[in-house]
Amino acid sequence: MQLHLSTWQEVEAYLQRSRGIVIPIGSTEQHGPNGLIGTDAICAEVFAREVGRAADAMVGPTVNVGMAQHHLGFAGSVTLRPSTLIAVIRDMVASLGRHGFARFFFLNGHGGNVATVTAAFSEIYAEASLQAGLPNGLDLRCTIRNWWEAPSAKRLSRELFAGEEGSHATPSEVSVTYFAYPEAAKSVGEMTPRVAPFGGFTDAADYRRRFPDGRIGSNPALATAAHGKTIVDAVVPELVDAYRSFLAA
Amino acid sequence: MQLHLSTWQEVEAYLQRSRGIVIPIGSTEQHGPNGLIGTDAICAEVFAREVGRAADAMVGPTVNVGMAQHHLGFAGSVTLRPSTLIAVIRDMVASLGRHGFARFFFLNGHGGNVATVTAAFSEIYAEASLQAGLPNGLDLRCTIRNWWEAPSAKRLSRELFAGEEGSHATPSEVSVTYFAYPEAAKSVGEMTPRVAPFGGFTDAADYRRRFPDGRIGSNPALATAAHGKTIVDAVVPELVDAYRSFLAA
Amino acid sequence: MQLHLSTWQEVEAYLQRSRGIVIPIGSTEQHGPNGLIGTDAICAEVFAREVGRAADAMVGPTVNVGMAQHHLGFAGSVTLRPSTLIAVIRDMVASLGRHGFARFFFLNGHGGNVATVTAAFSEIYAEASLQAGLPNGLDLRCTIRNWWEAPSAKRLSRELFAGEEGSHATPSEVSVTYFAYPEAAKSVGEMTPRVAPFGGFTDAADYRRRFPDGRIGSNPALATAAHGKTIVDAVVPELVDAYRSFLAA
Amino acid sequence: MQLHLSTWQEVEAYLQRSRGIVIPIGSTEQHGPNGLIGTDAICAEVFAREVGRAADAMVGPTVNVGMAQHHLGFAGSVTLRPSTLIAVIRDMVASLGRHGFARFFFLNGHGGNVATVTAAFSEIYAEASLQAGLPNGLDLRCTIRNWWEAPSAKRLSRELFAGEEGSHATPSEVSVTYFAYPEAAKSVGEMTPRVAPFGGFTDAADYRRRFPDGRIGSNPALATAAHGKTIVDAVVPELVDAYRSFLAA
């Protein structure tokens, strides 16, 4: 059940049976020579929609711009500063919390979001924790889950792209987007080097110096829509389980 | 050309021929008994995609949560506070401005965004204006355009829904979303009263008291996907003209 | 009744009979070759004082610095950034709201304030709207009214300055300030061009490039104190009506 | 020379001969049974205007709402939170600094402003201090001066109101406002107790508990317009000297 395709009465009815919501969160940032700038948001959205379908979960609006300051050396990348993203998460949770949503499952497509979104949860909790006259606190729980850390995502990465997955512009994520938007798949041939270098980074200039075509440790030339389907089919049930456990906790 | 379906190299190539970008901005908020919560974001996205296609314009990520505090009395509505939305717009424009984008055409689907987005533009300009050592300022220009104010949108509203358009949960906007997502069209029959009351409002509680089913002045039971298509077909060329004039200004 | 000339006991007595307050809001910014930098604040103050007198309304402190980033290319112009002005409005409304004021009529002298002040109202309302446990919301209502949009202001502009009113440093507003401060009236003779160009603008450098002497579309050489008196006499009763309607809404 | 009564060309001419500006800063807050709510802003404005006249100094817009949280227990009092007032001062100084003003003399009418305005100056300086690549810093200097600390203000207080000056709603400040606005002088007779209690305070509720009619340590029944004139005449030359020393420092 997708929030943006529902009426408010349908949401009200949903809240009679569940307090949970899945919120896809991604990023708008370069993903190497053949990866889409929307990769992280697309992946989050695809997984969230499937989880919503399988678990009868409400799926909220996609946070499609995340914390991606390090990618700003590449055209088209967009970032929210951490302080802005914290405010966004806080307002979204406060809005939905007012209606009775109380279990926020952020389904994440971008590693760069994790620290900031986790800090945002603390910012939300801190408002309750700092109130002396609120002995019972908020009854509100937030979590962030990265789809690529599902066991089958790791297994398939090894099987399909052994040793060439890397950590940015990975063949796994590019495959998922090609499955979702086959018409947007790019043919750029072999990349040089075939597998990109690994390493850390600081700001955008530093990142670009170290990773000239944007990839980290990956060979996304291996990506195909078919692999994407395989990954989605395998990972969704595990995310459904994670969501159900979260609701039950 | 859609940013999220492009690679950074494709964006770089685009920037050789244009500095313009269309950014759809909507809202996630109740739209009465048969309107989708995503109505404003969906409309903005539909129009932006078509303008992008017709004008070879880059289309950026949809701002799908806007300033909708007054709708929070209805389940599923989400707001950013104005101060948060200002920060979001500022970060997006700063990110894209770094790459060379310089003409930001926010294609808007929600009246409640106008004041805040306009204030955000001033916040952006003020950073340049307050710098003594910056005689030439920013070469950066932002505008916000409401699709429903296009001449043909107004004309079609009169022709198709004469007197029953209203100002929230209008048959025009609901029609556009039914055209975009026919599978999500709702059948709720006649509404009572057929045409909702008009009026002003302040916060969420006040809004709900005045407009118990969420509509303002409208009869969205008149909405159909066919009317949506008519509206989109008529309005897109006018928005294309507006975008081209904006680039040329 | 002017707040700054009253004692707290007089205010307490006023609150027994009314919850309304008129707050003049203007700007401190260039107004062309013969317009005063305080034009917008002076106009707002003059109209507010007269409305206060005629309607037995409390008149609060003048917000004399507004959102004027685009005028910073001209010496003496001062701006608050939108985010600052939002904080100012919020604190003023919260302070006065604590005493029982509940109808805030911002009488505005500067077009550049409208978006930001409207966003400030939403920021105030949003605090109530985001609280789940506040079913009845705030009983607090804010509005902003531009004196130059009163019907007789428009009519007199046509009659007295036909075609040469423009939109910044207008003969109407300059006349009102000459009426209020005849000793400060400037004699600068004819301007070149007689009528300034029209157009849009972004930041301060852009504004100055387009409007070299600060005027937009106007010929303020037509301004006289006598015209100012005519305008004030005609407009005040309409603003009184607007204030009374606002209280009654 | 008053900024709000000048044109931008006149300001430009002024800046050829001076970089100084006097900015009156006061407050909008209760001043006991016979003191005006605008007392602190009125005093600051009166002294600033006279200093401006005597020293050929530019006088900027009055900051008429200050930091007065402790007075909010009395109707009509208005506060900016410290964080808001810091932003206001910063924006005003940045705006005027852009034009070439570089010596900011805040002429203060309210003790409660001192800490926050001083913190605002540090906030402004810190922006320069934190920039590694700015070896010469800002050439910008701010000061805040309390008119009641001028030697003759202290002397006259002893002579005219010996022992009954107090520290809030003092006969000195009330006298100055009666001199400025004789028509607003209040006749409320003797007060009980004649001299108000002294002491510290925290928030608004605490303040009201300790000082039930708003005065601290004072007997403002002694205030007269004539005393106000005596004070203004004596203090202005000392403030002029202070301003000139500040410019020369």
Next chain:
Amino acid sequence: MQLHLSTWQEVEAYLQRSRGIVIPIGSTEQHGPNGLIGTDAICAEVFAREVGRAADAMVGPTVNVGMAQHHLGFAGSVTLRPSTLIAVIRDMVASLGRHGFARFFFLNGHGGNVATVTAAFSEIYAEASLQAGLPNGLDLRCTIRNWWEAPSAKRLSRELFAGEEGSHATPSEVSVTYFAYPEAAKSVGEMTPRVAPFGGFTDAADYRRRFPDGRIGSNPALATAAHGKTIVDAVVPELVDAYRSFLAA
């Protein structure tokens, strides 16, 4: 009793007998040729610990970085901007207030903190003052006390360092740190000039231009650990009295 060396159960027990807490606040900034960068934090910590011991007072965590923007021209100096320090103080007081602490005695080692910390107190109080529905306010009281203003600190300064105390990098404060950390005492011999110049300052560049070795008006070559002990022994009882009076107020 030191908070950081206590368990939460010990703190709970303490709160049965007292609501007071001493919070040392200093700075991390240059202190001239022989003064330690931690001078102000060390002094605050030494005095707070002794007051805690003598008065059975809880001693909270040292705020060791304060508002020191003007010292940033000298290596090793660190500042919080005033807006940041206000947030820090507010969060600390809110945290401790939740547990029942209600009398906050900030024992200060750095003059540059006073304005900002005082503004922070107002920011805290303002939250209560701005709430209409909070008739009794906070029962929470904050104060800031500078150890060097204790009567015996002034007396000893005159006796031990007559005329060469100055106002930054003073022999008194350097002595206290040498007493606390004798192993860190520096031998740099005579300074040139023996007594540093006096004067005001703005930002870091201005400060360094005026005070090339960092001292203001002082001759810290006179500092010894023995003098430090004399000062601590004399001042602590006075601070204990001040703390007890504060609790009793």
Next chain:
Amino acid sequence: MQLHLSTWQEVEAYLQRSRGIVIPIGSTEQHGPNGLIGTDAICAEVFAREVGRAADAMVGPTVNVGMAQHHLGFAGSVTLRPSTLIAVIRDMVASLGRHGFARFFFLNGHGGNVATVTAAFSEIYAEASLQAGLPNGLDLRCTIRNWWEAPSAKRLSRELFAGEEGSHATPSEVSVTYFAYPEAAKSVGEMTPRVAPFGGFTDAADYRRRFPDGRIGSNPALATAAHGKTIVDAVVPELVDAYRSFLAA
């Protein structure tokens, strides 16, 4: 070399040979029945001091209050909200960066800090990344290292406290503080249950409900000063290696 015990000239000399700085960061929060409230700050400080000694590294001021909102249900716990802690880190890094420090090694004693401090680094980098005219970015690098994740810390935990380490109020961290402050070691005997429960948490009320005496998964009754010494001796060389690698990266 400790910053707070150095003069600015000594810091200047240090900067000739190194751009690195170790900044201890901890927390002020409950640590169960026998753990000190300052545990995390004490541990960070102890390890940082030893690393500083062994690696000739500058050791900056301890951040002794961190992000600990979840502990506010226990007396004495203090938190900074994430947004405040981000501002603190940013100001500290900006201050030290101005002097030439460029490698910031935050030696962390509190798991709850990691997300927020990581977000703070992104906030710092983002300022550079968002500037179009800064092709080379900042040459500034930050990292956060948790001492308990050093290989020997993990090994010793297994050897000394097998199975009873847990994740909050662990015998390892309590041992380190007892080694540092043997006089503050607490004797509270066996705890009930001997090993505390494991689990997640949200805000302070939730935490206290789940972990009634504050521990998570641990049996800190096993802590001794001798174990603390063993841990410090083993871990410091590994942290020195980590610091040196960081400088060399």
